[in-house]
Amino acid sequence: MPLVTKKEADAYDRVIDAANCISELLENSGIDIDENDLEVLSIFIADNALAVMQILKRQTKRCVI
Secondary structure, eight states, X not given: OOOOOHHHHHHHHHHHXXXXXHHHHHHHTTOOOOHHHHHXXXXXXXXXXXXXXXXXXXXXXXXXX
């Protein structure tokens, strides 16, 4: 088992807490999504929170990929 610092453990806990909130939001939205996919999506969004926030800050602009 790899050694984990308290800082890393706290950061991981924050991601998991955020993922739980995101899961609840999505579940309450009425979107039909598989439980496993919901978990993966929620953790991905929480783990990439800074990128998501930057995208949402620019929500008046179109996303060009």
